[in-house]
Amino acid sequence: MNLRVGIIGVSQTKYETNKSYQAITDTVFEVVQEAMADAGVSREDVDSIVTSSVDLWDGRTASNQMLTDVVGAIMKSESRVAGDGLGATFQGMMTILCGASDLTLVVSQCRGSMGDPYGISNWVFDPIFQQPLGLDYLSAAALQANHYMKRFEITQEDCARVVVKNLNDAQNNPQAQVAKETTTDDVMHSPMWAYPIKEMDAAPVSDGACAIVLASQKKAKALSKNPVWILGAGCCVEAHYLGDRDLTEGEALAKASKKAYEMAGIHDPVKELDLAEVSAEFSYQELLWTELMGFCGRGNGIKFLEQGMTSAEGALPVNPSGGMIAGNPVTVAGLTRLVEAVLQVRGKAEARQVQNAKMALAHGTTGCCGQGQYVMIVGN
Amino acid sequence: MGRRTAIIGTGQTRHCSKREDVNQMELVYEAATAALKDAEMTVKDIDAVVLANMELFEGRALPDMWCGEGAGAFMKHAFKISTGGTSGTSGAISGYYHVASGLFNTAMVVGFEKHSDGNTSAGMALTDPFWDRHIAAAAIGNFALSVSEYMADRGVTEEQSAKVAVKARRNACNNPHAHLQMPDLTVKEVLESPMLAYPVHRLEMCPQSDGACAIIYAGEELAKKKCSRPAWVRAAVTRHDHIYLGEVKNRLSTIRSLKEAARVAYKMVGIKEPLKEFDVAEIYDPLTYAEIAWYEALGFCKDREGGRLIDDGLTRMDGELPVNPSGGVISTNPVGASGTIRVAEGALQIHGKGGKRQVPDVNLVLVTGYGVYCWSDVMILSGRPD
Amino acid sequence: MKKDNQLEELLRIPVHMKLHYRFPAGTHYTRFFREMKDSGKIMGVKCTQCGRVLVPPRPVCGECFVKTGDWVPVGPKGTVKAYTSIYIKFIDGSTGKPRPSPYGSGLIQLDGAFSTINHILEEGDPEKLYIGMRVEAVLKEKREGNIGDILFFKTIT
Numbered sequence A: 001m002n003l004r005v006g007i008i009g010v011s012q013t014k015y016e017t018n019k020s021y022q023a024i025t026d027t028v029f030e031v032v033q034e035a036m037a038d039a040g041v042s043r044e045d046v047d048s049i050v051t052s053s054v055d056l057w058d059g060r061t062a063s064n065q066m067l068t069d070v071v072g073a074i075m076k077s078e079s080r081v082a083g084d085g086l087g088a089t090f091q092g093m094m095t096i097l098c099g100a101s102d103l104t105l106v107v108s109q110c111r112g113s114m115g116d117p118y119g120i121s122n123w124v125f126d127p128i129f130q131q132p133l134g135l136d137y138l139s140a141a142a143l144q145a146n147h148y149m150k151r152f153e154i155t156q157e158d159c160a161r162v163v164v165k166n167l168n169d170a171q172n173n174p175q176a177q178v179a180k181e182t183t184t185d186d187v188m189h190s191p192m193w194a195y196p197i198k199e200m201d202a203a204p205v206s207d208g209a210c211a212i213v214l215a216s217q218k219k220a221k222a223l224s225k226n227p228v229w230i231l232g233a234g235c236c237v238e239a240h241y242l243g244d245r246d247l248t249e250g251e252a253l254a255k256a257s258k259k260a261y262e263m264a265g266i267h268d269p270v271k272e273l274d275l276a277e278v279s280a281e282f283s284y285q286e287l288l289w290t291e292l293m294g295f296c297g298r299g300n301g302i303k304f305l306e307q308g309m310t311s312a313e314g315a316l317p318v319n320p321s322g323g324m325i326a327g328n329p330v331t332v333a334g335l336t337r338l339v340e341a342v343l344q345v346r347g348k349a350e351a352r353q354v355q356n357a358k359m360a361l362a363h364g365t366t367g368c369c370g371q372g373q374y375v376m377i378v379g380n
Numbered sequence B: 001m002g003r004r005t006a007i008i009g010t011g012q013t014r015h016c017s018k019r020e021d022v023n024q025m026e027l028v029y030e031a032a033t034a035a036l037k038d039a040e041m042t043v044k045d046i047d048a049v050v051l052a053n054m055e056l057f058e059g060r061a062l063p064d065m066w067c068g069e070g071a072g073a074f075m076k077h078a079f080k081i082s083t084g085g086t087s088g089t090s091g092a093i094s095g096y097y098h099v100a101s102g103l104f105n106t107a108m109v110v111g112f113e114k115h116s117d118g119n120t121s122a123g124m125a126l127t128d129p130f131w132d133r134h135i136a137a138a139a140i141g142n143f144a145l146s147v148s149e150y151m152a153d154r155g156v157t158e159e160q161s162a163k164v165a166v167k168a169r170r171n172a173c174n175n176p177h178a179h180l181q182m183p184d185l186t187v188k189e190v191l192e193s194p195m196l197a198y199p200v201h202r203l204e205m206c207p208q209s210d211g212a213c214a215i216i217y218a219g220e221e222l223a224k225k226k227c228s229r230p231a232w233v234r235a236a237v238t239r240h241d242h243i244y245l246g247e248v249k250n251r252l253s254t255i256r257s258l259k260e261a262a263r264v265a266y267k268m269v270g271i272k273e274p275l276k277e278f279d280v281a282e283i284y285d286p287l288t289y290a291e292i293a294w295y296e297a298l299g300f301c302k303d304r305e306g307g308r309l310i311d312d313g314l315t316r317m318d319g320e321l322p323v324n325p326s327g328g329v330i331s332t333n334p335v336g337a338s339g340t341i342r343v344a345e346g347a348l349q350i351h352g353k354g355g356k357r358q359v360p361d362v363n364l365v366l367v368t369g370y371g372v373y374c375w376s377d378v379m380i381l382s383g384r385p386d
Numbered sequence C: 001m002k003k004d005n006q007l008e009e010l011l012r013i014p015v016h017m018k019l020h021y022r023f024p025a026g027t028h029y030t031r032f033f034r035e036m037k038d039s040g041k042i043m044g045v046k047c048t049q050c051g052r053v054l055v056p057p058r059p060v061c062g063e064c065f066v067k068t069g070d071w072v073p074v075g076p077k078g079t080v081k082a083y084t085s086i087y088i089k090f091i092d093g094s095t096g097k098p099r100p101s102p103y104g105s106g107l108i109q110l111d112g113a114f115s116t117i118n119h120i121l122e123e124g125d126p127e128k129l130y131i132g133m134r135v136e137a138v139l140k141e142k143r144e145g146n147i148g149d150i151l152f153f154k155t156i157t
């Protein structure tokens, strides 16, 4: 990219099991105001807004319309990406790069507590072959987990180590929903949900919202002393039918990350990236995704973790925030990862700060078993 | 501004109330392959895919995951835009951003809706759970309310409304893709069709159609190479307004989201006299009265003169500014695709591929999208890049 | 397009949708419905900036992008600003049964409110309905704390 897009404001809520003490509009108004304040801008400065949400998760049609007032969209441009928050960020970035907007607000919200998240995820599968089988994000992930674990001889204890790392690290993150001193025994003894995935291997059901302010290069420099730049971005979608895919491979993620690395001029992600915030809804996915993004060789995800490479003090910390295992509002998740990456690069990640973080990766995913993948690289 | 970008191919399915011969993904495939054929391209030439659809009408979550393959999204950058009735135009605007941003050389947008797969009335009724669900009679009831205000405010008549229906369904006969084709429809028949919600008759409303529409964008270099007369995007503007029906007075005549989007778009292109300067308009007319209201909002005439425009035949095929040669939304309405169809039909006129609905010597085209009483998209396409 | 007899041979796969949601009403809807249930009062909120009284009440004035302020009683009388008679079948959300048609529907500006609300009118004959007609909210005897507590608006003179 010859012209860059800057991120000059970020905000996220605390992630909670149930935010029903607050209307969705109240939650969103809060994060939007915080992100604008963080960027030092007001509604008058904002040219366009991109939201991300999915009707079935919100239980209403054209569900972005309920946010019109609170994202400040009256008599402004608003568009909605019906998918992950990183997808909305993509749309926002393109809006700026093509000159249609100088300042774009990206907002994502979800209330997992409102409905039955796994039940809703059944409606993602095609209605002819897969949906009637009762597949949902959990049962499909269990298929992927077994295949991956068998192929690379990964044990359930190995996956549990991912949870241990994330829940322990999440204690440094005041926004985390689940954060506690955890042992592999705790994970191994949690109830089996869909073999080999146990309760603690899975991200919790969460409520939460995020907002960021994107700015054109010129505007970002004018408004911000230390804008964080989007240096690279890639997105890719692979086959829908699980049977069309080798679930232990992930060509979409490999391709999306390659594209992002190319744009950012990254040759060796482990050396050049200072941390990665990865959307792994289940523990095994963190291992699988880190392999597919080229952090380590295939099947070495667990070795990479055991060597401490992905720990908060490691060569390439993965999810110092605790990741999705510590909080997972569906359709927001990727934007949460981006907010965390920005905070790290700004040096404002407080107790979870990675030393000298200059370049970070944020990853988002949509659909089942990582069918759709987003990778963004941010840096100062 | 971003890089010069043009539409170089369009494709539509056949539209009707039940396309039981295909599933949603196959419907998308039908439109996508038609657009690729039109642009003389293969799926390998497409860098990014944008889908547009109102997923709750079919009761799906993330339908782009399944249907994307029909649009050739496999192993490509792809996502879905969903903004109510404007989904199809907002998706088209997003596709434009993809290429104009310089990130992609080509992008395909596919708008689709398969109403017969689900329950659109139920989907429409799922509005504000605290307020509207108990009371609203879906889109039709809300439209009828706005119409009563509009008639009182602007003095438009039932006959003028019915004339819009006649124009639309006759134009649709020239469009092989159109759903409702009625060559002999009369004003009397329109006004004698069943009353849905006073004063709106069945033949004054849009139908529910199954269908899909695809458009292909390319950056300047490729567009010039691939297409003898590319349809250049000269403006693409979105504006939103309040969602509560009661927060805007006289919604049809006020429609400030459309007025503001048009004002900004006209300024970008330097349009001063839209009725004279545009050669064709493809506007999103959910019902006849809205088309007349949009004439006024888009500055085709002064306020209160929309009815006269239709009386004088200025927006007929042989008029000063033909509006909806395709038959418009009131002839064909697969919601997620309805906006994309407007853009495709506009581009088609510039490509000179309009067949029996072709308007001679088209250079400048106005396209609009409309959603949920409050959202408006405006695009201006041209045979010249600047 | 296949011939009709070929279409007949194609399978249709029925899928039934049953999903349950719990919508958080938040402070504003909660107070609105409580107040109506307990005291029979219809309330709006006033924007601190533009002064518009918004019904239904909401936490943010979209026009001004600020939190709304004081609660003010509105109605129960009001003026019809737009009307229609609905002839199509419509399932009444509160009974689950089709409402007898035609029935009147209107945008009613409650006295003291800026915005109008969409509700059922007692009068269903389009010939008798007009913009500017005066109406009054009729509330349920046993109120439950939802919008169904307003049964309809009756015509007054």
Ligand SMILES: [Zn+2]
Binding pocket: C047, C048, C049, C050, C051, C052, C061, C062, C063, C064, C065
């Ligand atoms: Zn205000």
